[in-house]
Amino acid sequence: MIVDELEKKLRPPEMELKPYPPKVIILTSGEKMVVREVKREETGVLLETIYPLMGVMEDFYDIVAVRMYSEVLGWYRYRVANEFIIVGAIDDVIAGIVTSRCVDENIGMSLHTLTVKRGLRIGAQLFAAKMEHHLEFLDQKEVWIVAESPIGFRRWMIEYGLKNAGDCYPEIHHELGGVPTHILTKEIYDAVRDEKVTGTRPVDPEVLATADTLKAPDEYPQIPGFKRSKS
Amino acid sequence: MRKVAIVGIGHTIFGNLSKFDLVDIMSFASANALDDADIRKDRKIIEQVFVANMGGGILNHQTGIASSLVSRIDLEPAMAELVENGPASGASAIKVGFAAIASGMVDVVMITGGELMRTVTGWQGTDFVATLLHPEAEYNYELTLPAFGGMFARMYMERYGLKEEELAMVAVKDHENGAKNPYAHVQIPCTMEGIYGSENAHIVNNLIADPLRLYGMCPVSDGAASLILCAVDSPKMKYFKKKEPIMISGIGSATDTHCVHHRKDPLELKAVRLGAEKAYAMAGLTPKDISFAELHDPFIILELAISEEVGFWGRGKSKEAIAKGVTRIDGKLPINTSGGLKAKGHPVGATGVSQVFELTKQLRGEAEKGRQVKSPKHGLAVNFGGFGNNVVTIICSKE
Numbered sequence: 348m349i350v351d352e353l354e355k356k357l358r359p360p361e362m363e364l365k366p367y368p369p370k371v372i373i374l375t376s377g378e379k380m381v382v383r384e385v386k387r388e389e390t391g392v393l394l395e396t397i398y399p400l401m402g403v404m405e406d407f408y409d410i411v412a413v414r415m416y417s418e419v420l421g422w423y424r425y426r427v428a429n430e431f432i433i434v435g436a437i438d439d440v441i442a443g444i445v446t447s448r449c450v451d452e453n454i455g456m457s458l459h460t461l462t463v464k465r466g467l468r469i470g471a472q473l474f475a476a477k478m479e480h481h482l483e484f485l486d487q488k489e490v491w492i493v494a495e496s497p498i499g500f501r502r503w504m505i506e507y508g509l510k511n512a513g514d515c516y517p518e519i520h521h522e523l524g525g526v527p528t529h530i531l532t533k534e535i536y537d538a539v540r541d542e543k544v545t546g547t548r549p550v551d552p553e554v555l556a557t558a559d560t561l562k563a564p565d566e567y568p569q570i571p572g573f574k575r576s577k578s
Numbered sequence: 579m580r581k582v583a584i585v586g587i588g589h590t591i592f593g594n595l596s597k598f599d600l601v602d603i604m605s606f607a608s609a610n611a612l613d614d615a616d617i618r619k620d621r622k623i624i625e626q627v628f629v630a631n632m633g634g635g636i637l638n639h640q641t642g643i644a645s646s647l648v649s650r651i652d653l654e655p656a657m658a659e660l661v662e663n664g665p666a667s668g669a670s671a672i673k674v675g676f677a678a679i680a681s682g683m684v685d686v687v688m689i690t691g692g693e694l695m696r697t698v699t700g701w702q703g704t705d706f707v708a709t710l711l712h713p714e715a716e717y718n719y720e721l722t723l724p725a726f727g728g729m730f731a732r733m734y735m736e737r738y739g740l741k742e743e744e745l746a747m748v749a750v751k752d753h754e755n756g757a758k759n760p761y762a763h764v765q766i767p768c769t770m771e772g773i774y775g776s777e778n779a780h781i782v783n784n785l786i787a788d789p790l791r792l793y794g795m796c797p798v799s800d801g802a803a804s805l806i807l808c809a810v811d812s813p814k815m816k817y818f819k820k821k822e823p824i825m826i827s828g829i830g831s832a833t834d835t836h837c838v839h840h841r842k843d844p845l846e847l848k849a850v851r852l853g854a855e856k857a858y859a860m861a862g863l864t865p866k867d868i869s870f871a872e873l874h875d876p877f878i879i880l881e882l883a884i885s886e887e888v889g890f891w892g893r894g895k896s897k898e899a900i901a902k903g904v905t906r907i908d909g910k911l912p913i914n915t916s917g918g919l920k921a922k923g924h925p926v927g928a929t930g931v932s933q934v935f936e937l938t939k940q941l942r943g944e945a946e947k948g949r950q951v952k953s954p955k956h957g958l959a960v961n962f963g964g965f966g967n968n969v970v971t972i973i974c975s976k977e
Contacts, residue, residue: 373776375783375793377769405597466766468782468792501700545781 359428362449367433367480370546371554374467380435380442381558382476382546390423393432395563396441396463403569407496408461414495414523415459418446430458431480435473436558440565443469445477447490455481455490456522457531460499465568471502475544482536490531493521504529507539579680583815583823584974586615586806587935588690592763592923595800596696600638604629604692605650607802607928611688612651615806616820623814624806625684626657630671630691631927632664636706638694647690656688664710665874666831666963667691668803668930669970673829675807685812691931692802703798707926710964712837724795726838726965727877728787734845734879735789738894742789746774747900748878749793749920755907756917758949761932763799763923787877796876799923803932824938827956828863828973830856838965849969850887850960857958857971858889865889868973869954870912870940872933874962876919884960885913888971912951915940930961930970937974 350358369383385393397419400412421427429449435442446458457477462470481490492509494500503509512519513527521528565575588610595603612618629644640646644658663670668691675687695703704722711717734740750770756762773783773793783791808815810823832852838844858864865888873888875881882896890911891899899905905913916922916936919929937957939945956975963969 372782373772373778375768375772375779376766377772466764472782497699542781542784545778547777 358425362429362452364429364431364449365484367431367476367484368548369550369555369558370476370548371550372435372472372546374469376467378437379554379557380437380469380472381550381555382433382435382473383558385432385434385561387423389561390419392441392561392563393419393434393444396444397461399567399570399573400461400463405569406498408569410495411459411461415444415446415461418458422446433473433476433480434561435469436561437464438557439560439562441561441563443473445473447477447481449481449485449487453488455485455487457490457492458523463564463567470498471543472545474503476546478531478536479544482531482533488533491519491521492529492531493523493526495523507531507543508535510535580682581810582676582679582807582826583810584805584826584934584938585808585815585818585821585823586611586617587938588612588614588804589761589932589935590802591761592799592801592925592928592932594696596694598694600631600634600640600692600694601643601646601650603694603800603802604643604647604690604804607692607804608647608651608688608690611690611804611806614821615818617806617817620817621651621653623817624653624656624686624688626675626678627653627688627690628671628675629658629660630667630689630931631660631693632662632667633693633695633706633926636709637698637703653688663968664963665707665876665924665926666930666961666968666970667927668932669934669959669961669972670831670930672805672826672930672934672972673831673970676826676829679807679809685809685814687807688804689807689931690802690804691928693925693927694800695798695925696800700798715837715839723876723965724787724790727795727879728790730844730883730965731790731794731877731879732788734883737845738897740882740897743774744897744900745789745794745878746770748881749773751900751906752875752878752881752914752918752920755915755949756921758946759917759922760946762917762921763797763801764917764921768793790877790879794878796919796924799925801923801925801928801932803928803935805931805934805938822942823977824941825975825977826972827975828857828859828861829971830854830860831968831970832856834967836964836967845883847883847887847966847969849966850884850962850971853969853971854888854958854960857973861956861973861975863956863973868911868956868958870915870951870957872916872918872936872957872959873913874919874929874933874960875914876924878920880962881914881918881920884962888958888960907949907951915945915949915951930959933959933961934972934974937972941974941976
């Protein structure tokens with residue numbers, strides 16, 4: 348792709364991010380979920396997955412889906428700096444997506460967690476994977492986090508015991524909307540890691556191959572009656 | 579004493595129904611029961627409504643629920659009262675309804691149990707249920723029902739050698755049934771590898787109250803269930819020709835000390851045993867006559883302990899029944915065919931009514947494919963209030 352001079356000026360400066368090594372998690376259903384970073388050429392299937400959830404008001408899927416759609420698109424079009432996206436896929440089908448980015452080499456900015464397949468704590472596992480990437484593979488010092496739904500607040504702020512940095516505004520403020528920022532420090536992460544983060548590495552090549560060609564789900568538990576057309 | 583038959587049943591799905599209000603969901607289940615009994619047009623033959631609910635006042639800031647339900651489903655001038663007996667409210671309401679008919683006071687009664695628990699956060703819900711504990715000796719020490727479930731499980735495991743793997747087998751069996759029940763909160767099966775065997779299991783099936791894990795606990799659910807009862811000798815039985823009437827053949831209840839630490843042996847669930855003995859005596863049956871059972875299992879350890887107290891096998895022996903598959907849907911004595919509280923969910927006020935809904939459905943032969951018990955004659959339900967301090971047992975039978 349030829350990038351003209353003006354386009355170069357529009358793009359943010361990028362840090363080189365280490366890749367997230369894939370892992371596999373056996374869910375309570377016995378299904379194997381491959382957790383891996385997505386490639387830019389997989390943007391289409393991500394957008395296709397997210398799009399139907401933009402109309403679901405329940406559990407704040409609408410706001411999370413709309414924002415995540417823009418984050419994925421922003422990443423694809425080079426409008427967000429240092430972003431990475433991780434998916435959980437079961438037999439190629441996307442079960443959940445997380446988005447995040449690095450502010451600098453020390454601070455991570457957690458963006459969104461969206462679970463398509465519900466009831467198996469997939470969101471919790473993908474959020475944990477996102478934190479694992481920030482604090483273990485990218486070796487950052489802390490991650491800034493906000494919640495946009497009560498489920499998120501319970502899962503992150505309470506279950507992880509995040510540090511509330513609401514009093515430090517505006518010195519510490521998350522990019523999403525100005526709501527109180529919470530921080531996952533390396534110290535907190537190390538204290539909860541063994542209860543929150545799981546997954547087996549390296550992934551058996553045969554299992555990893557089940558997530559080679561990502562597919563958008565045909566059905567959504569959040570949208571009764573939804574059937575993706577097979578055009 | 580007059581004979582009493584179940585002539586109509588209704589149920590909502592259990593799960594997150596917080597977009598509705600409490601009386602809405604009770605209305606849905608009640609209307610479902612009216613349709614099942616085929617008396618929507620003739621609904622005014624119902625003379626009395628008993629509503630089972632534990633937390634309307636605390637969780638939903640709503641009182642006078644029984645009269646509100648009667649008005650919502652256009653049953654005035656039927657008499658209406660609320661029955662509150664903690665998580666055993668449902669079976670207690672059935673017992674009161676049964677007594678109202680058996681005494682000759684009325685001929686046709688509706689019993690509707692419902693609870694809306696997901697309007698508050700999980701920990702507020704847990705705190706609400708903990709209000710049934712002794713306020714000074716238990717609640718003030720921050721004891722909760724899951725804490726009691728964990729302590730009970732640990733003690734049971736130490737005494738009887740029960741292993742975590744065997745507890746996981748109960749959850750797998752319950753979820754297998756729940757996955758086939760369209761009313762269940764969790765309609766997702768789980769596997770032994772997923773919740774116990776894999777190297778990820780300790781996290782995907784995380785610890786809640788040692789040794790009980792996520793899959794050892796019921797979900798917090800909203801939901802409602804409803805029954806219509808009629809005196810068998812009443813001329814009003816002529817209205818109920820559409821479905822086979824199922825008899826309430828035995829009811830028994832008993833209490834135990836409010837504080838668990840006042841019991842000589844905390845593993846002995848005396849109220850369960852006494853309640854069951856009364857129900858068997860009333861029905862003229864023994865444990866051997868029971869074809870299947872719905873046992874109150876907000877913590878899966880209770881399915882095992884209750885199955886022993888009601889006399890299905892000796893104390894500490896339920897693990898053998900589990901290992902041999904006796905309690906599976908195709909076993910000799912299927913337990914929690916609905917998925918139990920573990921998979922179906924536990925909207926506390928609805929639970930006892932939902933258990934009898936399941937007994938009726940099974941006895942009629944109407945359970946969904948894959949979870950119908952073969953030729954059942956008698957079903958038994960145990961609805962367990964407090965931590966075993968107020969327990970109601972109901973036996974239903976084919977005529």
